[in-house]
Amino acid sequence: MHQLSPSPIDLATALEQFEEKVPPPLQWRTWPAEPAAAAVVDPDGPLLKGQKASLTDRLVVSLGVGAVGGRAAVQLVRLGIGCQVVVDPDRFGDFSWKTQVCEPGHAGQVKAWVIGDMMHRVHPGTRIHAGFGMAQDVPLTLLRKADVLLAAGDNIEMLVWLGNVAAALGKPLLQGAVYGERLTAIVRAYDLRDAASACPGCALNSRAWGGLKARKGCDAARDIRNGEPTRTTPHLCSLAGDLLTGEALKWLDGREAQALKSEQLDYCMVNHKAYRTQLTRSEACRCPHERWQWQDLPTGVADAPLGEVVARALGAEARHNPLLQVRAEASWCAKARCWRCGRVSEVARFARPGTEVGRCACGQALRAAAAGAPSLVPAADLNVAFAKPLRDLGLDDGASLGLSEGNGWTYLALPGDPLTAGQR
Ligand SMILES: [Zn+2]
């Protein structure tokens, strides 16, 4: 049957709808521009009172750099952390200056980049990677290197995802938050070095699981946009950020024995009382609470076919095991439909939605479809995938590949820097 070409207006509408569904990829900025410059600038200087060790070899990942997380990130840079990764999907709004680490002139600018630049100016010896985009797109190999994971803010969906990752990687996860109505600053410490400990998902009831998209927080601008102003005061936000910094420091300089572990701290500014409560593991939690095994793959592995890599990692029989599951960080793209002529082409690779995945016979660029695609390779596509080199499957420098035979996940880390992989 002859397929009618869509009119230009249909095409524009389709593109617009597509772009709305696909969050833009994570964009990185790095300070200082040349890696060697960090070592040259150094002077880390003397240890501060209360600081037990030099932190030049530590890596902290902070997800969310608003009023709480931005404060913590800038405080941590003063303590001489060797490398910090800060990620936030938002821009500053017209009234962000009221609560956040910014000025009115920063309205409209990317939060992560403004904070990253400020951190660099405070301590040029620290290496800083600032990402504008979704935390869920931060490469696993980067999270795996972190000594501590920090989360601040308001995105419960992100926090539950991060809890899964912290458990899978065996990391402590610290969250800073505020409860404005009660003038209370909050720190939650999830000791997910043990995957069986309480995770952020353990606190959710079945209704909360259904409403994971809900957001609230202390950015005046965003809350007004969402019709839910909390307008938390700046001193409460910065207190939460400072308490978060203090807990992070214990993990970073070898005093984790003193740190909050699977505990929540509430500091109330009304009555100046502090409350420590245990965070409990819920049997009803929907998170897997599962630690992954890791294997580091050798240089040059990107040219090896997947089947060979699987056999090397799990044994020769693994690729014939009907329980074998293969997944990556990006979704699996089996096919792509051309917008211009409607033709469907085989793709069979991992690709972030919106990524160009080849050309249609008509010449039009093909892009991986939007949300909804699974990251698991469907059983029917496994043999095709086994025959392809990792590179042709979309697995670039620093990418991770997950394998399971039904008894937990083994992750394979490709060598290389994931932050420069996307820029080629
Ligand atoms: Zn849980």
Ligand SMILES: [Zn+2]
């Ligand atoms: Zn076409």
